[in-house]
Amino acid sequence: MEHTVMGSQAGKAGPPRVLIVDDEAINIETLAWMLKDAGFEPLRAQSGPQGREIAARQQPDLVILDIMMPGESGFDTCASLTGDPATADIPIIFISGLDDVDNKVKGLRMGAVDYVTKPFAREEVIARVKIHIRLRRGMRALLDEQAAKLAQLRDAQQSILVTPQDLPEAKFAVRYVPVLEAGGDFYDVFPWTDTVMGYFVADISGHDLGASFVTSSLKALLRQNTGPLFTPVETLKNINSVLGSLLRDGKHLTAALACVNRRRGRLSLVSGGHPPPILVSPDGQASVLATDGDVLGVFPMVQFGYLERAVSPGDRLYLYTDGFIERFGPRAVGRDDGLAALVGHCRQAARLPLEAAVAAVAAAMAADGDRPQDDLVFMGIEV
Structure with missing residues (x-):
């Protein structure tokens, strides 16, 4: 007989990790300071390809992603992250100077969970980061609970x-x-x-x-x-x-x-x-x-x-x-x-x-x- 078991991912120890992807060093360091001061562990990437590699390897709790970057844009990076099973469930917050509705809608349709415009306020960034990490962890806990119940049903049925x-x-x-x-x-x-x-x-x-x-x-x-x-x-x-x-x-x-x-x-x-x-x-x-x-x-x-x-x-x-x-x-x-x-x-x-x-x-x-x-x-x- 054969059966498939739904996987679950245990919560990580230590502070939540947030990956910042931006080609501007000043933006990275500003966001990193805000996050570290609020109790988060910042990870840094200066391009989309570097960010994707770090995301797959380090599995951060959230990604803050700039849109306007040379070469691979933030939209392209977002599409790659959400299309890769290894990173698909990591929430992405776009952060950009583009404040028009079309870009916000485009980002959300591509799978981002939120959009913050520059210049950004510390309180706004930290509040949104907290909300989406809590939502992700709550969803994981719900999925783990559902997986456990399904496993019990599977075991009862197969018995x-x-x-x-x-x-x-x-x-x-x-x-x-x-x-x-x-x-x-x-x-x-x-x-x-x-x-x-x-x-x-x-x-x-x-x-x-x-x-x-x-x-x-x-x-x-x-x-x-x-x-x-x-x-x-x-x-x-x-x-x-x-x-x-x-x-x-x-x-x-x-x-x-x-x-x-x-x-x-x-x-x-x-x-x-x-x-x-x-x-x-x-x-x-x-x-x-x-x-x-x-x-x-x-x-x-x-x-x-x-x-x-x-x-x-x-x-x-x-x-x-x-x-x-x-x-x-x-x-x-x-x-x-x-x-x-x-x-x-x-x-x-x-x-x-x-x-x-x-x-x-x-x-x-x-x-x-x-x-x-x-x-x-x-x-x-x-x-």
Whole structure:
């Protein structure tokens, strides 16, 4: 399984540091004296390139930036600082003799947080510096708090996900990658009976936190409606009845439920609007197990696709969510093309051990290195 942890930056010890970028030494020293007298640590740069280098290396709490400088103007420096991830969140105050509204608006639109005109008054400069450093630190504290809460949600959500080590007799491997700290995709693996193992993969529409909250209820709902008292179709119908009251704002759920009886060599598969599983034989022959079916959580009366077929030892079944085969934007990949690519990669990995095969297929499907646009689940099951 894989997840991403939001980073946080601890507050720096010592006085707040302010970088002054100005080509006039008299302006630098005047501002430096004002800042030091008020308890700040001034850093100095006499050009835009020098200021950018110091900002990236020293990570000041704030930058005071002159506009009119030879070569690289303050506007150019501001654009570079706000465009660099290493310095993008450092607040910038423009300080300039240009007092017209157009220049002030231009500076603020470029990402500066404030604008002070020359000649500047000590009290005004110090007051504005304090305000924006406090705002930045308050925002960081808020982001750190949000990151901590998301990490708790992520840990709680992932604690309910079964790992191959938890259930070795299920013979599965899985790759789980949420876009956010907690995702809207979900999977579960559990004994259906003494001879049948159940495998469930679901995708809740959207990948916001609202979707992720449903997953904690989904596991309990699934376990309450599986076992010898239910057929797989009845399981999904019962889940659909409850989801109608849980899901709001047009959200819905697609799901695939597979039951494998290794003793009898039988596979039962139910689909509720989910991408089709792929069955691969040990010699690399692949079948797409397409079944029609309604999505869950929208309609009170639903029909699900169902199939049953024989399977043999060594066969592999792959379940996945649509984020694994679809992509949007400049490198868009349609569902049909993505599915064809996935089938090809599953065939090529047929002779690898299951865990290595799942890792190889996942790596091949993400070969361009782009961050996933949607939550991902990719599960391999060996008969």
